[in-house]
Amino acid sequence: MPERESMDFDVVIVGGGPSGLATAIRLRQIAIDRDVELTVCVLEKGSEVGAHILSGAVVETRALDELLPNWEGLGAPLNTPVRKDRFVFLTERRAIPFITPPQMHNQGNYIVSLGNLCRWLCEQAEALGVEVYAGFAASEVLYDDMGAVRGVATGDMGRKKDGSKGPNFEFGMELHATQTVFAEGCRGSLTKQLFERYDLRSGVDPQVYGIGIKELWEVDPAKHHPGLVTHTVGWPMDLKTYGGSFQYHFDENLVSIGFVVGLDYSNPYLSPFEELQRFKTHPAIRDTFVGGTRISYGARAISAGGFQSIPKLTFPGGLIVGDAAGFLNVPKIKGTHTGMKSGITAAEAIFGVLQGEISNPVEANEYPERLKQSWVWEELYRERNIKPSFHWGLIPAMIYSGIDKILLRGKAPWTLHHRPDHLCVRPAANCKPIEYPKPDGLVTFDKLSSVFLSNTNHEEDQPCHLTLKDEALPVALNFKKYAGLEQQYCPAGVYEYVEAEGKMGLQINAQNCVHCKTCDIKDPSQNITWVTPEGSGGPNYPNM
Amino acid sequence: MKILVAVKRAIDYNVKARPKSDGSGVELANVKMSMNPFDEIAVEEAIRIQEAGIAAEIVAVSVGPKQCQETLRTAMAMGADRGILVETDEEVQPLAVAKILKALVEKEAPGIILLGKQAIDDDSNQTGQMLAALLKWGQATFACGVEFAGEELKVNREVDGGTQSISVKLPAIITVDLRLNEPRYVKLPNIMKAKKKQLDIFSPAELEVDITPRLKLIKAEEPPVRVGGVTVADVDELVDKLRNEAKVI
Ligand SMILES: Cc1cc2nc3c(=O)[nH]c(=O)nc-3n(C[C@H](O)[C@H](O)[C@H](O)COP(=O)(O)OP(=O)(O)OC[C@H]3O[C@@H](n4cnc5c(N)ncnc54)[C@H](O)[C@@H]3O)c2cc1C
Numbered sequence: 120m121p122e123r124e125s126m127d128f129d130v131v132i133v134g135g136g137p138s139g140l141a142t143a144i145r146l147r148q149i150a151i152d153r154d155v156e157l158t159v160c161v162l163e164k165g166s167e168v169g170a171h172i173l174s175g176a177v178v179e180t181r182a183l184d185e186l187l188p189n190w191e192g193l194g195a196p197l198n199t200p201v202r203k204d205r206f207v208f209l210t211e212r213r214a215i216p217f218i219t220p221p222q223m224h225n226q227g228n229y230i231v232s233l234g235n236l237c238r239w240l241c242e243q244a245e246a247l248g249v250e251v252y253a254g255f256a257a258s259e260v261l262y263d264d265m266g267a268v269r270g271v272a273t274g275d276m277g278r279k280k281d282g283s284k285g286p287n288f289e290f291g292m293e294l295h296a297t298q299t300v301f302a303e304g305c306r307g308s309l310t311k312q313l314f315e316r317y318d319l320r321s322g323v324d325p326q327v328y329g330i331g332i333k334e335l336w337e338v339d340p341a342k343h344h345p346g347l348v349t350h351t352v353g354w355p356m357d358l359k360t361y362g363g364s365f366q367y368h369f370d371e372n373l374v375s376i377g378f379v380v381g382l383d384y385s386n387p388y389l390s391p392f393e394e395l396q397r398f399k400t401h402p403a404i405r406d407t408f409v410g411g412t413r414i415s416y417g418a419r420a421i422s423a424g425g426f427q428s429i430p431k432l433t434f435p436g437g438l439i440v441g442d443a444a445g446f447l448n449v450p451k452i453k454g455t456h457t458g459m460k461s462g463i464t465a466a467e468a469i470f471g472v473l474q475g476e477i478s479n480p481v482e483a484n485e486y487p488e489r490l491k492q493s494w495v496w497e498e499l500y501r502e503r504n505i506k507p508s509f510h511w512g513l514i515p516a517m518i519y520s521g522i523d524k525i526l527l528r529g530k531a532p533w534t535l536h537h538r539p540d541h542l543c544v545r546p547a548a549n550c551k552p553i554e555y556p557k558p559d560g561l562v563t564f565d566k567l568s569s570v571f572l573s574n575t576n577h578e579e580d581q582p583c584h585l586t587l588k589d590e591a592l593p594v595a596l597n598f599k600k601y602a603g604l605e606q607q608y609c610p611a612g613v614y615e616y617v618e619a620e621g622k623m624g625l626q627i628n629a630q631n632c633v634h635c636k637t638c639d640i641k642d643p644s645q646n647i648t649w650v651t652p653e654g655s656g657g658p659n660y661p662n663m
Numbered sequence: 664m665k666i667l668v669a670v671k672r673a674i675d676y677n678v679k680a681r682p683k684s685d686g687s688g689v690e691l692a693n694v695k696m697s698m699n700p701f702d703e704i705a706v707e708e709a710i711r712i713q714e715a716g717i718a719a720e721i722v723a724v725s726v727g728p729k730q731c732q733e734t735l736r737t738a739m740a741m742g743a744d745r746g747i748l749v750e751t752d753e754e755v756q757p758l759a760v761a762k763i764l765k766a767l768v769e770k771e772a773p774g775i776i777l778l779g780k781q782a783i784d785d786d787s788n789q790t791g792q793m794l795a796a797l798l799k800w801g802q803a804t805f806a807c808g809v810e811f812a813g814e815e816l817k818v819n820r821e822v823d824g825g826t827q828s829i830s831v832k833l834p835a836i837i838t839v840d841l842r843l844n845e846p847r848y849v850k851l852p853n854i855m856k857a858k859k860k861q862l863d864i865f866s867p868a869e870l871e872v873d874i875t876p877r878l879k880l881i882k883a884e885e886p887p888v889r890v891g892g893v894t895v896a897d898v899d900e901l902v903d904k905l906r907n908e909a910k911v912i
């Protein structure tokens with residue numbers, strides 16, 4: 120395409136989350152150390168770095184300590200050390216305290232807003248000479264004649280809904296690089312294409328996922344206990360569905376509350392959004408939020424496959440870091456430290472590659488090798504059997520996890536396997552509809568007023584970024600057989616079945632999308648493909 | 664001719680503004696900020712005037728904290744030639760901004776000053792008018808169309824129920840309305856180039872402007888939540904409710 124301009128960099132990084140920014144920082148640190156020129160560029164689809172980041176988050180500082188040992192002096196926004204860990208089993212009326220499982224101990228960790236941590240990492244990166252471009256989505260992978268990745272292109276701006284050029288139309292840019300790093304986080308849209316193109320997932324388990332719905336509250340100061348971490352399992356999930364909550368008290372009267380549901384759930388009537396709302400009505404939970412204000416709302420998928428789902432990490436011209444590759448420690452629900460460490464490791468390997476005499480883009484084979492020697496591998500290997508054991512239901516899984524963890528110390532001579540999430544849905548006819556309580560407007564809310572708080576927005580007149588391979592399938596299959604499950608799982612009310620002139624059709628309110636990627640994962644026939652909308656569209660999370 | 668265009672760093676239009684819990688103002692911590700959308704339209708108009716060969720240079724000006732440099736970089740990435748930041752962490756009200764702009768006009772001698780008609784944070788809609796009074800220049804507010812006719816500007820203005828056409832002599836002040844134009848997308852290479860453009864920083868004191876606020880904010884609060892209507896059975900109940908619940912009769 121001759122109309123597109125291009126720019127050249129040594130390394131282009133797709134995604135300004137903790138993993139991408141750690142990669143960028145480490146690359147520039149080494150370059151400055153060795154006094155060599157190295158141009159590094161980060162592309163972020165959010166309107167600013169942090170705008171699309173949604174996490175818990177209790178963060179282990181292990182990777183940050185390695186990357187920026189002086190983080191405290193540099194003013195990193197880690198203000199609330201964890202003071203108390205609670206692990207609770209809920210029944211409908213009661214809360215039964217459990218011993219906190221060993222992997223859930225949080226001594227020495229901090230409760231943060233990951234979005235704010237990323238904003239700070241971005242400042243550090245820019246100070247080291249990284250070019251960060253927010254508001255630009257990488258929409259296309261570029262390949263050279265040899266079939267190697269030679270960069271990415273940003274999306275066109277100003278295209279109209281029907282695909283034609285609007286009055287302010289601008290072509291996207293090509294960003295060429297010797298190495299391209301994909302740090303798109305869970306279910307990256309370009310990463311997904313790379314999996315196929317280079318067959319990176321052959322011989323590994325399918326990736327499995329969870330969806331995390333989160334709200335940020337400012338609570339009554341009398342009910343705020345800075346440093347308090349609470350996790351629950353049990354109600355409102357039935358014993359067969361993987362799910363649990365987190366509640367973190369931090370900074371000034373802020374509480375993060377969230378609910379994670381495994382996307383291997385089987386009942387198409389299940390609504391992760393409503394589960395969080397219902398969860399908040401529990402007698403042991405509700406009181407914290409009475410009299411408080413909900414500040415923000417959002418959702419994001421997480422990778423839950425762990426060790427056995429890690430794909431091949433490199434290909435000619437590039438590599439994958441962070442949650443895009445699935446480095447999340449599932450029982451801990453922590454992926455920031457492992458993601459950052461993968462970025463640091465990748466940077467060191469890339470530097471080695473770039474220093475050699477190269478004409479063609481090569482593969483940074485050293486990256487997976489180094490990673491296998493690092494604590495990331497060890498940590499993920501140890502936890503590999505916990506999540507899959509939940510296929511047996513909560514109680515057997517907890518017993519199994521206890522045995523695996525304490526008796527076998529993660530060294531069990533077997534590995535349990537995963538089934539892809541979209542194959543786990545059962546026909547609606549075999550399932551019971553779920554009746555969720557009505558919102559009270561004080562502690563629980565409806566979906567639309569919630570989405571409003573994500574500050575999400577997309578230019579309306581643009582091609583729909585939720586693409587269907589087969590336009591007829593939603594009604595023919597999802598509506599008829601699965602009770603229109605996308606209306607339930609989408610946390611932003613994007614999908615709506617509406618009847619017009621006696622005909623049922625799927626209406627896609629794409630402007631509401633919060634980029635959680637759940638539809639791309641859970642659609643039973645994998646008919647929905649999430650592609651990047653125009654840059655800077657999507658949520659504007661303040662400090663999620 | 665030179666164009667001076669004023670740009671304010673304001674809370675982003677996608678963000679739902681929220682008062683601080685103590686009511687002392689609007690919560691700005693960790694909130695996304697960007698260029699006031701009306702100012703973006705002003706910058707776009709300046710660029711179009713320059714592209715038409717009428718203006719030689721565009722200078723973008725912002726008043727406020729250090730982070731306003733980002734707003735100026737955005738203006739320069741769109742096409743402004745250089746930027747001036749009058750840096751202060753104090754609150755600056757419209758009169759203070761107008762005085763600062765006046766001081767800069769004396770330095771820069773522009774032929775046109777473009778501003779947004781108002782900023783979406785405080786909706787004051789005063790700066791342009793005050794500046795016109797201080798400079799004793801002609802002003803065309805709420806512009807939705809600008810055309811050059813020799814030494815004069817023909818401006819269409821948005822007024823209640825239609826548009827009004829006026830002409831003003833140069834030098835003049837134009838405050839722009841929503842429908843004037845649609846600002847262009849910023850291109851990646853231009854962001855890079857903007858980082859290298861000249862950006863001068865002054866303090867209000869260097870410009871000998873007193874920015875002491877004249878207005879005092881008493882309280883910021885959420886608008887009252889609208890409660891749903893109720894159906895009354897008869898007139899007696901209506902009167903009773905008006906008297907005892909609404910306390911209006
Ligand atoms: C509800 C929830 C709770 C969690 N709790 C914790 C916790 O307590 N502790 C913990 O350590 N971890 C937690 N995690 C996990 C943690 O958030 C992730 O592991 C971490 O964010 C992964 O970082 P990343 O940089 O790989 O990806 P992300 O953080 O997802 O960042 C990816 C970035 O890339 C951008 N991007 C994606 N595609 C493109 C594209 N094509 N073009 C341009 N930009 C793109 C995205 O906008 C985003 O900014 C939680 C996650 C969730 C969802």
Ligand code: SF4
Nearest residue numbers: 609632633635636638
């Ligand atoms: S449309 Fe898909 S990606 Fe967007 S919010 Fe809904 S489920 Fe998530």
